[in-house]
Amino acid sequence: MQSHGATVTRSPQEITPAGEEIRAWNASRLYRWLLVAPIAFIGLFFLWPIMSVIHRSFVDPVPGLGNYERVLFAGPYLKSLWITLQTAAIVTVLCLVIAYPVAYVMARARGNLFALMTAMVVTSLWTSVVIRSYAWMVVFQRRGVLNQALVATGITEHPVNFLPGTLAVNVGMVHIMLPFMILPLLANMRSIDRSLVLAAGVMGASPWAAFRRVFLPLSIPGISAGSALVFMMSLGFFITPSLLGGPRHMMAAVMIEQQANRLLDWGLAAALSSVLLLLTVSIYLLYLRVVRHAEGGFAHAR
Amino acid sequence: MASSRQCKVTRRTALAGLGATGMALAMPGILRAQSSxxxxxxxxxxxxxxxRTTIFNPWKEGYGGIDVITTSNEGARLKAMVEQNNVEWDLIQGPAEELVVYAREGLLEPIDFSGIDRDKMIEGSMHxxxxLTDLAAHHIAWNTDNISGEGPGDWSALFNLDGRISLWKKPFQTLEVALLADGVSPAELYPLDIDRALASLDNVSDKVLWWDTGAQGAQMLIDGEVDAGSTWNGRVHEPRKAGAPVDFHFNQAVLVSDAWxxxxxxxxKEKALELLAxxxxxxxxxxxAKAIPYGPVNTDAEALLDEEVKADLPKLDGSSVMLDVDYWADHSAEATERFNNWLLG
Known part of the structure; x- marks a missing residue:
């Protein structure tokens, strides 16, 4: 999106009559130098390994497209990628639906109440994902807390077989991912100027219209950041779906682990990882376009 | 614009990076430097x-005071270390059907058997x-609260059980179980008929709960989440003794092994082989075998065990089958692919 009417940013250098550059020490130059270390770090420990994984997917065990042929046509891999995308998408939507009202209320809270609410969201991150997944197993199993309550209250006559099941997987994953949706939404909503909503009311908008036409568009950056975070993280989920889900919840990460760690077929593992990466990046780019469009429309109106 | 400042910053960054990597690389070096x-x-x-209690500690006391430190046996780490010619491990233990894959990949040394009395070892244990260092059983177990009286007598009874059953979410051992349940005799089990095994699993797929880790499989049985299922005897031996509602037998057990x-x-290498011997x-x-109920591979060990301990150990008899590691060496990749494909429906 081109910024309309923006002036060309000039480099902070002055040209003397003799044509020499005088380098002024200013903040923007400093910021550029500050980026060197993180970029070097990311290049060395993130980009380089990813490049070598992609490279390996084309040359191990023999140069060619053999690994991709297997990923695309040999059966389980494409199915598992599809399941992975599906699961990640469902978890993202559920997280958004639950987190939005929570963040909305939290954004209005002040003082001790706000501190308490934040603590409640953040403390769930202190326990490991494995432990929390096992805990959900205990809750959902045939003689678990939930079934005992259901039978005791007479809602069901016999225990329900929650495990393995889509419900259990979604509950477990949403529980783990929720803070990653709430926190970006909260940061965004706290920066929204509430007087804009008031102003809309003064100008005759109903509370719903004021929310829908003023608050909601302003919260899109939070929605987009939270959704992207939750979606990407859900794609790599491993232990929760395998503990709470049935055989059809076999995520791509499980397949990659099997190939990389047990069968030692690194070429296939690399191809599978590369396809997952490619899918993730393309979905993200598509998503960015959509979101930018929504945000852009609003920015113009402002 | 290669100003001197830029050089300084990159050099500093590079130094910091090198320092960090150097430290990380030096750590195994420190471990290795100590020959004890x-x-x-x-x-x-x-x-x-x-x-630790039955092998490492007595070995240290009796044979030269060498400590054994243990680390996690991930295959990917082994492959990476061998590829980079920077191996930190002296020994590796794992399920035989996994080590055989590593052997095929060229990640393992051929073993020098000169210090080992091969005649004393049970057949098929030396590769x-x-x-192989022990004999464990992949066998039938059931929850005694859910099933009063005798549990399923063999795999076919387990597959025909009116209730929920648990199986391992891996092709190894589970395909064997599926074929035994379908009436294949132990002698004719290998080479596995994968089509037939998957068809046999088709019959039970509605009532199976799949377990990933041994702990999870045992928990399903003990909590009564399933009525009966497969497990390893090391996982249910202690709970049964402690009074947990679980019972089992070794009829038609698939015998599996840890290998070193x-x-x-x-x-x-030399010290590693001494420890292995x-x-x-x-x-x-x-x-x-007294510490954990996995049977010995050294036939002389039986004389040192009393009847009570021996009764709890898996052994090769007419009904049990020994997992064919050579079969799995050749077919792991194919069987895993087909099994996963079947799981995903």
């Missing part, structure tokens, strides 16, 4: 504890690149 230590990669958990091997390029001695084998 061996590094062994294991699966951890109870097995690791049993190795070129690894040795020396990684290609291991830093202390000790682990296979009758003395160590008997002590290990």
């Amino acid at each position: 230590q061996l590094v062994m990669a294991t699966g951890g958990g109870k097995l690791d504890d049993a190795y 070129e690149h690894f040795v 091997a020396v990684p290609a390029g291991a830093p202390n 000790y682990a296979l001695s009758a003395e160590a084998q008997a002590a290990f």
Whole structure:
């Protein structure tokens, strides 16, 4: 999106009559130098390994497209990628639906109440994902807390077989991912100027219209950041779906682990990882376009 | 614009980076520098504890005071270390059907058997690149609250059970179980008829709960989440003794083994082989079987065990089958692909 009417940013250098550059020490130059270390770090420990994984997917065990042929046509891999995308998408939507009202209320809270609410969201991150997944197993199993309550209250006559099941997987994953949706939404909503909503009311908008036409568009950056975070993280989920889900919840990460760690077929593992990466990046780019469009429309109106 | 400042910053960054990597790289070097230590990669958990008390500690006391430190036995780490010619492990332990894959990949040293009395070892336990060190059972178990009286007598009874059953979410051992349930005799099991095994699993797919880890499989049985299922005897032996509502038998058990091997390029090969020879001695084998109910591979160890302990050990008899590791060496990749494809429907 081109910024309309923006002036060309000039480099902070002055040209003397003799044509020499005088380098002024200013903040923007400093910021550029500050980026060197993180970029070097990311290049060395993130980009380089990813490049070598992609490279390996084309040359191990023999140069060619053999690994991709297997990923695309040999059966389980494409199915598992599809399941992975599906699961990640469902978890993202559920997280958004639950987190939005929570963040909305939290954004209005002040003082001790706000501190308490934040603590409640953040403390769930202190326990490991494995432990929390096992805990959900205990809750959902045939003689678990939930079934005992259901039978005791007479809602069901016999225990329900929650495990393995889509419900259990979604509950477990949403529980783990929720803070990653709430926190970006909260940061965004706290920066929204509430007087804009008031102003809309003064100008005759109903509370719903004021929310829908003023608050909601302003919260899109939070929605987009939270959704992207939750979606990407859900794609790599491993232990929760395998503990709470049935055989059809076999995520791509499980397949990659099997190939990389047990069968030692690194070429296939690399191809599978590369396809997952490619899918993730393309979905993200598509998503960015959509979101930018929504945000852009609003920015113009402002 | 290569100003001097830029150089300085990049140099500093590079130095910091090198420092960090240097530290990380030096750590295994420190471990290796001490010749009074061996590094062994294991699966951890109870097995690791049993190795420590029955093998590592007595070996250290009796044979030269060398400490054995253990680390996690991830195959990917082994492959990376061998590829980069920087092997930190002196020994590796793992399920035989996994080590055989590593052997095929060239990640294991051929074993020098000169210190080992091969005649004393049970048939099929000594391989070129690894040795089996115990005999465990993959067998039928049931929850005694859910099933009063006798549990399923064989795999076919388990598959026909009116209730929920649990199976391992891996092709190894589970395909064997599926074929035994379908009436294939132990003698005709290998080479596995994968089509027939998957068809046999089709019949039960609605009532199976799949377990990933041994702990999870045992928990399903003990909590009564399933009525009966497959498990390893090391996982349910203690709970049954402690009064948990679980019972089992070894009829038609698939016998599986932990194996030990020396990684290609291991830093202390001689010492590693000495430890391996000790682990296979009758003395160590008997002590290990008392600590964890996995049968010895050294036939002399039986004489050192009393009847009570022996009764709980899996053994090769007419009904049980020994997992064919050579079959799995050739068919792991194919069977995993087909099994996963079947799981995903």
